Amino acid sequence: MVNKSGFNSKEVCGYPLSIFFIVVNEFCERFSYYGMRAVLVLYFKYFLRWDDDLATSIYHTFVALCYLTPILGAIVADSWLGKFKTIIYLSIVYAIGQVAMAVSAIHDITDTDRDGTPNNMTFHVVLSMVGLFLIALGTGGIKPCVAAFGGDQFGDHQERQRRTFFSVFYLCINGGSLLSTIITPILRAQNCGIYSKQKCYSLAFGVPAALMVVALVVFIVGSGMYYKAKPEGNIMGDVCKCIGFAISNRYKHRSKQYPSREHWMDWAEDKYDKLLIAQIKMVLKVLFLYIPLPMFWTLFDQKGSRWTLQATTMDGNFGAIVIQPDQMQTVNPILILTLVPIMDSVIYPLIKKCGLNFTPLKRMTVGMFLAALAFVCAAVVQIEIDVSRKHLTYFNLTQFVNGMNKPVNVSTSEIFPFLIIIRATFFLQSGQLSCAFSRDFGFGSSYTFFIPSTLSLGSNCQESITGAEDIKPNSVHMALQVPQYFFITAGEVMFSVTGLEFSYSQAPSNMKAVLQAGWLLTVAIGNFIVLIVAEVAKLPKQWTEYVLFASLLLCVCIIFSIMAYFYTYIDPTEIEAKFRRNVGDDDDDKNDKQRKLEMEMMKRDLDRSDDEHYKGKQTKM
Numbered sequence: 001m002v003n004k005s006g007f008n009s010k011e012v013c014g015y016p017l018s019i020f021f022i023v024v025n026e027f028c029e030r031f032s033y034y035g036m037r038a039v040l041v042l043y044f045k046y047f048l049r050w051d052d053d054l055a056t057s058i059y060h061t062f063v064a065l066c067y068l069t070p071i072l073g074a075i076v077a078d079s080w081l082g083k084f085k086t087i088i089y090l091s092i093v094y095a096i097g098q099v100a101m102a103v104s105a106i107h108d109i110t111d112t113d114r115d116g117t118p119n120n121m122t123f124h125v126v127l128s129m130v131g132l133f134l135i136a137l138g139t140g141g142i143k144p145c146v147a148a149f150g151g152d153q154f155g156d157h158q159e160r161q162r163r164t165f166f167s168v169f170y171l172c173i174n175g176g177s178l179l180s181t182i183i184t185p186i187l188r189a190q191n192c193g194i195y196s197k198q199k200c201y202s203l204a205f206g207v208p209a210a211l212m213v214v215a216l217v218v219f220i221v222g223s224g225m226y227y228k229a230k231p232e233g234n235i236m237g238d239v240c241k242c243i244g245f246a247i248s249n250r251y252k253h254r255s256k257q258y259p260s261r262e263h264w265m266d267w268a269e270d271k272y273d274k275l276l277i278a279q280i281k282m283v284l285k286v287l288f289l290y291i292p293l294p295m296f297w298t299l300f301d302q303k304g305s306r307w308t309l310q311a312t313t314m315d316g317n318f319g320a321i322v323i324q325p326d327q328m329q330t331v332n333p334i335l336i337l338t339l340v341p342i343m344d345s346v347i348y349p350l351i352k353k354c355g356l357n358f359t360p361l362k363r364m365t366v367g368m369f370l371a372a373l374a375f376v377c378a379a380v381v382q383i384e385i386d387v388s389r390k391h392l393t394y395f396n397l398t399q400f401v402n403g404m405n406k407p408v409n410v411s412t413s414e415i416f417p418f419l420i421i422i423r424a425t426f427f428l429q430s431g432q433l434s435c436a437f438s439r440d441f442g443f444g445s446s447y448t449f450f451i452p453s454t455l456s457l458g459s460n461c462q463e464s465i466t467g468a469e470d471i472k473p474n475s476v477h478m479a480l481q482v483p484q485y486f487f488i489t490a491g492e493v494m495f496s497v498t499g500l501e502f503s504y505s506q507a508p509s510n511m512k513a514v515l516q517a518g519w520l521l522t523v524a525i526g527n528f529i530v531l532i533v534a535e536v537a538k539l540p541k542q543w544t545e546y547v548l549f550a551s552l553l554l555c556v557c558i559i560f561s562i563m564a565y566f567y568t569y570i571d572p573t574e575i576e577a578k579f580r581r582n583v584g585d586d587d588d589d590k591n592d593k594q595r596k597l598e599m600e601m602m603k604r605d606l607d608r609s610d611d612e613h614y615k616g617k618q619t620k621m
């Protein structure tokens, strides 16, 4: 197959063979990212011993950083290294970051007294923060490059195949995310260590690190097959300079003696190409519409923080299996994999059959509403938890009262996942003598065990040890989180999947990446809002915070629906073609006056968007 730039690539079933490597790379990379992210907040809380608020703040700062760096990646790829080299270099940075995280979670490194807890916490904190910074740089930096690099592999005649590629790409994201969100919490729940046993966060971070190395190797293996577009120059830089010039020129001509221009960007016409100005106007129109969007991500990304912490106070016993709190996040990719096809093939066509014009912006508004509803559900569940318990924890706090007149060492080996009950075996040791006993625990329960003075170490002590329940097990079932996951994921399908497509379709041809970076920026801002609201509001009850977030999103949803009502869809390709026809060299037959008139008319078209409509029809919102 020969693509648009004359590059000859191998094909399988009409698809360039190279995209296989890109899709596998994405699967492994998302496995690595989501796998690490799934256990992150619990690592902060139980390994680094941070409180819920600090754990939540650092988690959201990290996520925000992951969505700020795409701008950096887009600039580096477009203006300097090109997408291929940017992906390779930043993937190496990313893999180093993951390895740093895995090493930071090895408690034995600083556990000098061998009691199972690190003695130099600063070392672990610093190394994990360096690791997270490198991961954010890597994952964010490659994010706008990988999808676009995949798109580059297709020729102009392969529109259909390219669309299918993007669907498969999205499914791979969620496939990788689903698998890793199941696996890493299982790894995290194991006990491991050289001198003493601890929850195995090092393995939970180590496997994602290995998958990132696999992602890099797979991407490099495909090297000979890729079409590698040369960097086209810094379009972001051009856009910024053009906007800067328009503003300064407008300011210079602020006096009444100068006639006003239809749009403030028209002040850039003295220096910049009219096509570039028209393209910037299209981008600004969409970016303006993006202003309320971060609030959606503010709620959406709390799945990994507040909702996971909420799950730690719930009962994860599902009969045949026991679900870890962080594993509840798998409900999201599972629902994505089922809801995307259902929406596309059943719900949307049904709505269309009913004669309703369910435009992208209407879908996004409904998506926001559903996310607000998800937080109302989370608040109701929280009230239920608060009523059922006063003092909550997922991990079993166990203490021993020693009635013997000699010191006794106690160690434990727990068997957690995929058992109906949580069984812990304790080993009591004094000198050369030892004995073992096992107890079943409910999620979140706490016990005090009494070692009688008459205990005979060296024999079976199963019957001799008595225990008192200090804290009752969690009684509110984790299944109650399913409705909130359902609403947030249905919201994601309507908001995120539609928003991605909307950003692509409304962007001028040379600024698709710019607008993608703008879209990802809304995620970053959304995560900063979590920090600000949580810090400023400082609400005493968790459920009130959920209600606050739901109310904020509802307000934003109303504002967005009003803005969306006044938005008129455009077809960037058509507008660009009109401009090119009029400024091209082949229109010499037109006299200057007529050309100027046509340009003016087109500018008016763009500014008012009166005759450019979504799918060729007048479509508001």
Ligand SMILES: NCC(=O)N[C@@H](CCC(N)=O)C(=O)O
Binding pocket: 173, 174, 177, 332, 333, 336, 492, 496, 523
């Ligand atoms: N279900 C999560 C998912 O699909 N995430 C995507 C998109 C995330 C985003 N904010 O755009 C991913 O690429 O991870």
